[in-house]
Amino acid sequence: MVSGGTGSMRVPVSVFNNGDGVTRLVAALSLRLWRLFYRMPSGAARRLVPRASGVSQAGLIPDAGIIEPVVKRLKPVDVVIVGGGWSGLVMAKELVTRTALSVAVLERGPARKLAEYAAGMDEVDYNIRLRMMQDISEETVTHRHSTAAAAVPVRQYGSFNPGTGVGGAGEHWGGVSYRFDEHQFTMASHLRERYPAKALPENLAVQDWGVTYHDLEPFYWKAEQMMGVGGKAGNLNGKIVEGGNIFEAPRSHEYPNPPHKTNYLMAEFTRGASELGYHPYPVPAATLTENYTNPDGVSRPACAYCGFCSRYGCMIGAKAQPSNTLMPILAPKKNFQLRPLCWVRRIVHRNGRAEGVVYSGPNGEEILQPARIVVLASWTLNNTRLLMLSGIGERYDPATGKGTLGKNLTHQVCVGLQVFFDKPLNSFMGAGGLGMAIGDFEGEEKLEGGVLRGGGIRSQSSGDGPISAFGRIPPGEVQSGWGSEWKKAALRWYDRMGSMMFEGDHFAYRQNYMDLDPVYKDKFGDPLVRMTLDWTDHERSQEQFFVKMPPQQNLWVAGGSGRQPRL
Amino acid sequence: MKRREFLTIPARSLGGSLLYTLAGDPVILQGQDGTVRVPLRFFTEAEALIVAAASERILPRDEAGPGASDAGVVLYIDRQLAGPYGRDRRRYIKPPFMASFPEHGYQGKESPREIYRAGLAQLAGFASLSNAEQDAKLRAIEKSLFFQLLRTHTVEGFLCDPMHGGNAGLIGWQLVGYPGPLMSHRDEIDKNLGQPWRRQPKSLSDILGRPVKGWEEVDL
Numbered sequence: 056m057v058s059g060g061t062g063s064m065r066v067p068v069s070v071f072n073n074g075d076g077v078t079r080l081v082a083a084l085s086l087r088l089w090r091l092f093y094r095m096p097s098g099a100a101r102r103l104v105p106r107a108s109g110v111s112q113a114g115l116i117p118d119a120g121i122i123e124p125v126v127k128r129l130k131p132v133d134v135v136i137v138g139g140g141w142s143g144l145v146m147a148k149e150l151v152t153r154t155a156l157s158v159a160v161l162e163r164g165p166a167r168k169l170a171e172y173a174a175g176m177d178e179v180d181y182n183i184r185l186r187m188m189q190d191i192s193e194e195t196v197t198h199r200h201s202t203a204a205a206a207v208p209v210r211q212y213g214s215f216n217p218g219t220g221v222g223g224a225g226e227h228w229g230g231v232s233y234r235f236d237e238h239q240f241t242m243a244s245h246l247r248e249r250y251p252a253k254a255l256p257e258n259l260a261v262q263d264w265g266v267t268y269h270d271l272e273p274f275y276w277k278a279e280q281m282m283g284v285g286g287k288a289g290n291l292n293g294k295i296v297e298g299g300n301i302f303e304a305p306r307s308h309e310y311p312n313p314p315h316k317t318n319y320l321m322a323e324f325t326r327g328a329s330e331l332g333y334h335p336y337p338v339p340a341a342t343l344t345e346n347y348t349n350p351d352g353v354s355r356p357a358c359a360y361c362g363f364c365s366r367y368g369c370m371i372g373a374k375a376q377p378s379n380t381l382m383p384i385l386a387p388k389k390n391f392q393l394r395p396l397c398w399v400r401r402i403v404h405r406n407g408r409a410e411g412v413v414y415s416g417p418n419g420e421e422i423l424q425p426a427r428i429v430v431l432a433s434w435t436l437n438n439t440r441l442l443m444l445s446g447i448g449e450r451y452d453p454a455t456g457k458g459t460l461g462k463n464l465t466h467q468v469c470v471g472l473q474v475f476f477d478k479p480l481n482s483f484m485g486a487g488g489l490g491m492a493i494g495d496f497e498g499e500e501k502l503e504g505g506v507l508r509g510g511g512i513r514s515q516s517s518g519d520g521p522i523s524a525f526g527r528i529p530p531g532e533v534q535s536g537w538g539s540e541w542k543k544a545a546l547r548w549y550d551r552m553g554s555m556m557f558e559g560d561h562f563a564y565r566q567n568y569m570d571l572d573p574v575y576k577d578k579f580g581d582p583l584v585r586m587t588l589d590w591t592d593h594e595r596s597q598e599q600f601f602v603k604m605p606p607q608q609n610l611w612v613a614g615g616s617g618r619q620p621r622l
Numbered sequence: 623m624k625r626r627e628f629l630t631i632p633a634r635s636l637g638g639s640l641l642y643t644l645a646g647d648p649v650i651l652q653g654q655d656g657t658v659r660v661p662l663r664f665f666t667e668a669e670a671l672i673v674a675a676a677s678e679r680i681l682p683r684d685e686a687g688p689g690a691s692d693a694g695v696v697l698y699i700d701r702q703l704a705g706p707y708g709r710d711r712r713r714y715i716k717p718p719f720m721a722s723f724p725e726h727g728y729q730g731k732e733s734p735r736e737i738y739r740a741g742l743a744q745l746a747g748f749a750s751l752s753n754a755e756q757d758a759k760l761r762a763i764e765k766s767l768f769f770q771l772l773r774t775h776t777v778e779g780f781l782c783d784p785m786h787g788g789n790a791g792l793i794g795w796q797l798v799g800y801p802g803p804l805m806s807h808r809d810e811i812d813k814n815l816g817q818p819w820r821r822q823p824k825s826l827s828d829i830l831g832r833p834v835k836g837w838e839e840v841d842l
Binding site: 173174176177178179180183184185186190191192195198200205207208209210211213316317318319322357358359360361362363370371478479481483484485489520521522524525526536537538539542543546549550574575576 | 679680681682684686687689707710711712713714715716718720722723725726727728729757760764773776777778780781782783785786794795797798799800801803804805806807808810811812814815816817818819826830834836837
């Protein structure tokens with residue numbers, strides 16, 4: 056069968072041998088679980104030709120074809136973990152240190168070494184060409200605004216940068232380390248209690264998580280100790296502490312480390328916010344503010360504010376990265392294996408139980424890894440896609456509201472604001488989480504214009520490379536974007552721009568979801584994940600709320616150092 | 623086989639550039655007087671001359687300081703286009719290609735190499751025009767994707783680490799006051815607030831004491 060007009064393709068098929076001579080082959084290619092059974096000699100590997108071609112009504116299926124190269128079957132392990140980032144390696148650490156279970160982590164990207172990060176302090180390769188990110192030529196996502204439109208693939212990175220390699224996005228993150236607030240766990244109940252039904256947006260699909268902030272607080276604390284987060288508590292066991300975020304949920308402990316040092320931009324933000332009656336606090340950061348040894352006995356040095364943080368690996372290991380925070384514990388363990396360059400393509404399952412995974416190995420060979428437990432830790436988009444490709448779960452249908460897989464896709468509502476200063480900021484210095492914030496608009500008390508949930512407002516000095524910083528000129532200064540006059544303005548305003556960001560809750564709506572794209576494929580010929588998502592009037596009102604409220608625009612202007620802001 | 627093309631440029635435009643011998647050994651060239659013939663990786667000599675002239679109009683040498691030609695921007699662009707970036711090694715390029723909303727980014731089929739080649743074909747004879755004529759030509763195409771790329775790459779080549787072939791003699795970093803990728807600012811991050819902290823810049827190779835290769839050199 057041919058679909059999508061792309062010619063013949065190899066069919067990705069997962070083979071599982073249950074050991075009694077009956078080999079079960081799961082061709083999880085369909086909207087519905089689609090199963091074929093084959094008989095082959097136990098343990099033997101050979102070329103298989105699927106005989107059927109159950110194309111779904113939506114035509115989502117790659118062509119039936121020949122499986123090659125030959126499947127290799129490995130010895131079973133107890134647990135296989137898909138994805139070697141924070142989630143996967145935290146899970147691995149808990150399992151291998153507290154049980155005798157054998158654990159194999161499969162990571163599609165390469166191994167990472169701290170020693171290699173210094174040679175990566177280069178703006179062109181890492182900040183502009185995004186060298187640490189997933190290879191988007193092999194797999195991407197598609198997006199459309201509604202079910203009425205055709206989706207197009209994200210062809211180069213824009214608003215989000217999925218990581219790859221051991222440590223995942225945890226290697227290139229900036230270290231900003233927030234907790235959810237209490238209401239974010241019980242948002243549906245909270246909104247219903249607070250607002251009349253007619254005030255809620257149409258098609259709102261928010262649900263309570265089923266766990267509360269208080270259930271998770273001990274684990275937040277554990278994670279913050281592991282990473283060595285620096286900050287200042289604003290609510291310690293219900294006691295309000297000035298200097299921290301007084302609007303945050305209660306913490307059982309002060310942060311493991313003190314806040315970051317204060318640079319010019321932070322000092323001015325603090326001054327302006329205080330003058331306006333807000334409550335500035337230091338952004339909590341997993342870039343160590345002091346030399347630190349965590350409860351696992353892993354030592355890391357204090358942040359050097361080199362400015363190569365977000366989108367880079369930290370060359371001294373001050374930033375909490377799975378490679379320097381978890382791998383030192385995991386690497387010596389005999390019941391732990393890490394396999395880089397292994398791309399999991401199917402979960403093998405029978406009678407509602409996962410029995411292992413099939414992955415593409417470093418040389419492109421198809422490998423079956425049987426396991427008693429399969430852990431998905433490869434980010435929301437890929438976890439969802441892998442379940443869909445494997446024929447597990449009931450896929451969400453926005454028309455009927457039935458199904459859960461792919462349901463309630465959310466993003467984040469971020470609005471940036473730029474402010475120009477008369478004095479230089481030395482913005483090439485910095486760290487991903489270096490900055491100040493206010494939480495005064497996180498609750499509902501100060502909201503207007505139909506905004507049901509606000510958000511945090513923060514300013515960071517993440518470290519600006521000279522290419523990114525060049526050409527940031529206040530609007531109206533020059534007509535042209537090139538030439539001598541432009542160059543002079545760019546030089547005059549070089550290192551004079553600070554930015555502020557509003558980050559608000561994005562509600563789940565019935566129309567925002569994920570499924571498999573009917574047209575675009577990954578490098579193996581498997582369908583990409585398709586996001587159907589658009590902003591609603593509520594997100595637009597959140598944006599306008601931040602843009603239009605003069606006190607927020609004028610945080611720095613109030614402090615006396617900033618000029619008029621621009622969006 | 624394609625005839626090897628060379629570009630003749632002032633030797634100072636190569637100050638600090640990393641080149642490779644035929645044996646593949648890295649050599650860091652120091653700025654000097656006179657001219658040198660540099661082997662081109664992607665452009666023809668005629669194309670390189672157009673790119674050099676056009677990037678100099680985007681970022682000209684003027685009373686405010688050196689320009690694109692002083693920094694060897696054309697070498698940066700030549701190497702980027704010859705490398706993985708130029709041939710879309712890291713872009714999703716499976717069809718069908720469909721027009722879409724601006725927020726979906728560039729959806730076209732053409733790679734940066736192809737965009738340059740077509741764009742430069744429109745600028746034949748550009749290098750020998752007067753400055754005013756060159757500006758008029760560029761003004762006429764300034765909304766094009768080709769010009770947008772050229773403008774972006776000119777800034778990149780002016781302010782990149784010299785390992786990529788631009789920013790010769792760290793001339794761009796000296797001009798803006800960027801000290802290079804220093805390993806620590808722990809002692810100065812919270813001092814001299816509102817005052818410029820400036821140092822004679824150093825490249826990453828200077829700082830690490832060994833040559834560092836750009837992505838375009840290792841993933842050809």
